[in-house]
Amino acid sequence: MFRNQYDTDVTTWSPAGRLFQVEYAMEAVKQGSAAIGLRSKSHVVLACVNKTNSELSSHQKKIFKADDHIGVAIAGLTADGRVLSRYMRSECINYSYSYESPLPVGRLVVQLADKAQVCTQRSWKRPYGVGLLVAGLDESGAHLYYNCPSGNYFEYQAFAIGSRSQAAKTYLERRFEKFMGSSRDDLLKDALFAIRETLQGEKLTSSICTVAVVGVGEAFHILDQGTVQALIEAFEIAGEEAPASEPTAADQPPPEPGVAADQGAPAEHDAAPMDI
Amino acid sequence: LASTMTKQQANWSPYDNNGGTCVAIAGADYCVIAADTRMSTGYSILTRDYSKICKLADKCVMASSGFQADVKALQKVLSARHLIYQHQHNKQMSCPAMGQLLSNTLYYKRFFPYYSFNVLGGLDTEGKGCVYTYDAVGSYERVGYSSQGSGATLITPFLDNQLKSPSPLLLPAKDAVTPLSETEAIDLVKTCFASATERDIYTGDKLEIVVLNADGIRREYMELRKD
Numbered sequence: 001m002f003r004n005q006y007d008t009d010v011t012t013w014s015p016a017g018r019l020f021q022v023e024y025a026m027e028a029v030k031q032g033s034a035a036i037g038l039r040s041k042s043h044v045v046l047a048c049v050n051k052t053n054s055e056l057s058s059h060q061k062k063i064f065k066a067d068d069h070i071g072v073a074i075a076g077l078t079a080d081g082r083v084l085s086r087y088m089r090s091e092c093i094n095y096s097y098s099y100e101s102p103l104p105v106g107r108l109v110v111q112l113a114d115k116a117q118v119c120t121q122r123s124w125k126r127p128y129g130v131g132l133l134v135a136g137l138d139e140s141g142a143h144l145y146y147n148c149p150s151g152n153y154f155e156y157q158a159f160a161i162g163s164r165s166q167a168a169k170t171y172l173e174r175r176f177e178k179f180m181g182s183s184r185d186d187l188l189k190d191a192l193f194a195i196r197e198t199l200q201g202e203k204l205t206s207s208i209c210t211v212a213v214v215g216v217g218e219a220f221h222i223l224d225q226g227t228v229q230a231l232i233e234a235f236e237i238a239g240e241e242a243p244a245s246e247p248t249a250a251d252q253p254p255p256e257p258g259v260a261a262d263q264g265a266p267a268e269h270d271a272a273p274m275d276i
Numbered sequence: 277l278a279s280t281m282t283k284q285q286a287n288w289s290p291y292d293n294n295g296g297t298c299v300a301i302a303g304a305d306y307c308v309i310a311a312d313t314r315m316s317t318g319y320s321i322l323t324r325d326y327s328k329i330c331k332l333a334d335k336c337v338m339a340s341s342g343f344q345a346d347v348k349a350l351q352k353v354l355s356a357r358h359l360i361y362q363h364q365h366n367k368q369m370s371c372p373a374m375g376q377l378l379s380n381t382l383y384y385k386r387f388f389p390y391y392s393f394n395v396l397g398g399l400d401t402e403g404k405g406c407v408y409t410y411d412a413v414g415s416y417e418r419v420g421y422s423s424q425g426s427g428a429t430l431i432t433p434f435l436d437n438q439l440k441s442p443s444p445l446l447l448p449a450k451d452a453v454t455p456l457s458e459t460e461a462i463d464l465v466k467t468c469f470a471s472a473t474e475r476d477i478y479t480g481d482k483l484e485i486v487v488l489n490a491d492g493i494r495r496e497y498m499e500l501r502k503d
Binding site: 089 | 352
């Protein structure tokens, strides 16, 4: 993607019918550290890699609880992500207050998407530079959604976003058909393996990843480091060598085919990423 | 002439009084909060089984008598505010913090008040029992014990007799909490309600007692006269 005369304003179309500012915002998501999500019939697991600026600093918080039944993992501009998770919390609280019942995940995701769309159609705003993996449970079951800076959203069986996410997506693509029937522990195992794929050889320990779960009878919560380390050891995930079938370049140029269960044919190279 | 010159009065009131009584007693390491379960309107009983007690946080419980619709609205507002606090601070609100929040929330509606007479009970940040008592617009004070509602005029003098510590103006300052044990305090509360039920028509049916201590939260019930 190169600079051109149509990319200054978010409200300027290119002759090819693209909004470059929105596409640049999606690039910001790819620069963030990896976040992955996967779901079964009764549980949804979110996991992310904790990137630190230096050894001296703490890592950024990438997983937020929105309500007992909804959580979100972000990749990209974490400040934007923090603001959006505050919005999600507020919406969940207001809905519960008015209707004495939990906000259905699908509704929240649409509200988020509409909020993001506004920023693609105002000259005085900029798109949010963050991708959100929304995990939630409602009356219709367990759900995982991906919200784009473009204002698009999709439901997924499993997905990965952020840097080196292609490695995780490839791992998940091979296995996603059996996720629906997976147990909670199997989902956690697959999540940790997928995270390991994005580390490209680096050792997986509980200090560089965060894992969160929501499920039937289990409120959304982030697993503590001790539990995660125990899981890593139990599943013998740590491993020092790079996994066998890893693709050479993790960051493919857009567009990349997602792991969506309802995905059509992969988009062409020249099509705008938001057309996926 | 007098009848054409008098001011027009509203014949519809936004408020109603559903009656009932609440009591709270603070101990060294526990707090007892109790309320009857009768809900009335005028001389009728609406239900014999309505809880006036609401858990706002792990260590903070509120009992309110007055207009139960306003009480319910107040409880919902405080619960929502507590959720926001937990998201922002990653911990539960302490009882003194909730005490201040309740006061601010009540005063916020100074010119169309919540018709709610509240008593907040719980454990403070040191684990000692604490009770806060309020009027309808948020004026509040930490005390060792308190009673609100239709039976308060009957119960308060009795509690004064049993629990009142020397004047707070005395030096050195004496702790507000009662030296009674948990069991003794619960017994005292049961006695209060049994007596109030005899003479107050709006108090009766059943007594709900909530006990907060280091082990957590516990609920007990006692039958009261149904007339």
